[in-house]
Amino acid sequence: MNKEYKYIIIGGGMAGANAAIEIQKNAPEGSLLIVTEEADKPYHRPPLTKELWTDPNYNEATIYYDFPNEEAIDFLTETTVTEINPKEKVIKTDQNATYQYDKLLYAIGGTPNWIEGPKSDRVLAIRHFDDYRKLRQYAPKGSNAIVVGGGWVGAELAAALQMNQVETTLVFPDEILNEKRLPLELAEKFEQSFIDADVSLINDAKADHYEATGDKVTLHLEDGQELTADVLILGIGIKPKLELAEAAGLEVGNGVIANEYLQSSDKDIYVAGDVLNYIDLIMGRKKFEHEEQAEKSGQTAGRNMTGAKEVYDHAAPLSYTDVLDISIEGVGDMSRNRDDALIEATDNGYIVYYLSNGKPSGILTYNTKVDLDQARQILANPPETTEELRGSLKPL
Numbered sequence: 001m002n003k004e005y006k007y008i009i010i011g012g013g014m015a016g017a018n019a020a021i022e023i024q025k026n027a028p029e030g031s032l033l034i035v036t037e038e039a040d041k042p043y044h045r046p047p048l049t050k051e052l053w054t055d056p057n058y059n060e061a062t063i064y065y066d067f068p069n070e071e072a073i074d075f076l077t078e079t080t081v082t083e084i085n086p087k088e089k090v091i092k093t094d095q096n097a098t099y100q101y102d103k104l105l106y107a108i109g110g111t112p113n114w115i116e117g118p119k120s121d122r123v124l125a126i127r128h129f130d131d132y133r134k135l136r137q138y139a140p141k142g143s144n145a146i147v148v149g150g151g152w153v154g155a156e157l158a159a160a161l162q163m164n165q166v167e168t169t170l171v172f173p174d175e176i177l178n179e180k181r182l183p184l185e186l187a188e189k190f191e192q193s194f195i196d197a198d199v200s201l202i203n204d205a206k207a208d209h210y211e212a213t214g215d216k217v218t219l220h221l222e223d224g225q226e227l228t229a230d231v232l233i234l235g236i237g238i239k240p241k242l243e244l245a246e247a248a249g250l251e252v253g254n255g256v257i258a259n260e261y262l263q264s265s266d267k268d269i270y271v272a273g274d275v276l277n278y279i280d281l282i283m284g285r286k287k288f289e290h291e292e293q294a295e296k297s298g299q300t301a302g303r304n305m306t307g308a309k310e311v312y313d314h315a316a317p318l319s320y321t322d323v324l325d326i327s328i329e330g331v332g333d334m335s336r337n338r339d340d341a342l343i344e345a346t347d348n349g350y351i352v353y354y355l356s357n358g359k360p361s362g363i364l365t366y367n368t369k370v371d372l373d374q375a376r377q378i379l380a381n382p383p384e385t386t387e388e389l390r391g392s393l394k395p396l
C-alpha cells in the first residue's frame, strides 16, 4: 500500500477541481489526492475553444483553477486509475501503486468519439490542454484545417481557427448548422454568421475515415468526397468513461447512477460531472455534459464527501456557447420538439420556449440575457397555456 488519504478524486477535470475546492473549504485538515491522466493540474476547459483564441487577456496561465491550499493537495498527473476496489476502499494506478481512501470521487469525464484512421499528431479532438497546444503547433497562421462536427465545440473551434487566419472547413451532418438545437430561423442566422466569417461549410456530410501522410491529413466523407488539410479536428462528441465504475460493481446505466446526494451504489463513492447520472428535480433522471453541471455537481459531491447531507438540487443546468457575434444560453431540454416552440423577438435577439405537449420543456436565449433561475422556475411550474408563457421572461 502506498499511502492512505481521507479523500481521493479520480479525474483532474472541472468536476474534480470543484469538489477539491469544497473539500478544502469544509475539511481543510483532510488529506486529499487528485489523480489525473493529464500532465496539467485542473483548468477550465471552455477557453480551449473560446477565449484562448479570441481574447488577448487570456493566456495559458490564466485558465488554471485556484485552490484554497494547493500545497496541501497531492497531485498524481499523467497517471491512470486502472481499478477501484470498493470492498478494500483502494484504487490502483497504471504505475502499479495502490492508495486507500475513505471517500472517493469518480469524475473521469469522457473519451472523444473517433473515426477510423492512423494515430497522428495532426488529428485531434480538443478535450485537453495538450490538444490545444498541439493544434496551435500544427495550425499556425496561413495553414488550413478541417473541423468535423457541427455541435458547439466544433463550431466554436472552426470560428476560432478562421479568426486566427487558419483557412477552415467545417463538416457537419445537418442541412443547416445547429438545426438540431435551434429553431429553423435561428439556425439560419447562426449559419449565416459562419458564412460571413468565411468559414467554409460542408453540410449534409458525414466523415468516414482519414489518412495521414507526411504533413497532411486527408478526410474521406461517406459520399466519397475527399478533403485535405494540415490538421483535422474531430468534434463528434464523447463517450462517458464508465468501464472503471462498471468493473468496480457500481450501478451504471446512461452514466454512473447516483442518488440525490450524488453517492453511487457504493455510499463512499461519489459521482460528478460528465459521467454522472442524477435525479434532476425538474427534468427527471439525466446525464448532462456541460460546464455548469460539472461545477455544481462537483461542489455538492465535495461537500457531501466531507459529511454534509445536501440534496443535489441544481436542476436544469445551463448549457451555453459564445461564438462570433452570437451568445446562446439554454436551460432544460432543448433536444426535442425544436419545431414546436414559442419564439419571442427581443431588442437584440430571441427567447425560445421549447414545448412538449404544450408545456415548456426547455428555454433558450439567443443574444439576450434573462434571469436563468426564473427560467428554471417556469420549467418547474409551467403555466397552463402557451399564451400565458408569452412575455414571462424579460430581457435583463
Ligand SMILES: Cc1cc2nc3c(=O)[nH]c(=O)nc-3n(C[C@H](O)[C@H](O)[C@H](O)COP(=O)(O)OP(=O)(O)OC[C@H]3O[C@@H](n4cnc5c(N)ncnc54)[C@H](O)[C@@H]3O)c2cc1C
Pocket: 010, 011, 012, 013, 014, 015, 016, 035, 036, 037, 038, 045, 046, 047, 048, 049, 079, 080, 081, 082, 107, 108, 109, 110, 126, 127, 128, 153, 241, 244, 272, 273, 274, 275, 288, 289, 290, 291, 292, 294, 318, 319, 320, 321, 322
Ligand atoms: C474544448 C471544450 C469546450 C467546452 N465548452 C463548453 C461550454 O462552452 N459550455 C459548457 O457548458 N460546457 C463546455 N464544455 C464541456 C465541459 O467542459 C465539460 O462538461 C466538463 O469539463 C466536464 O467535467 P468533468 O470533470 O466531468 O470531466 P473532464 O473535465 O473531462 O475531466 C475528466 C478528467 O478525468 C481524467 N481521467 C480520465 N480517466 C481517468 C483515469 N482512468 N484515471 C485518472 N484520470 C482520468 C482526465 O484526464 C480529465 O482530467 C466544453 C468541453 C470542451 C472539451
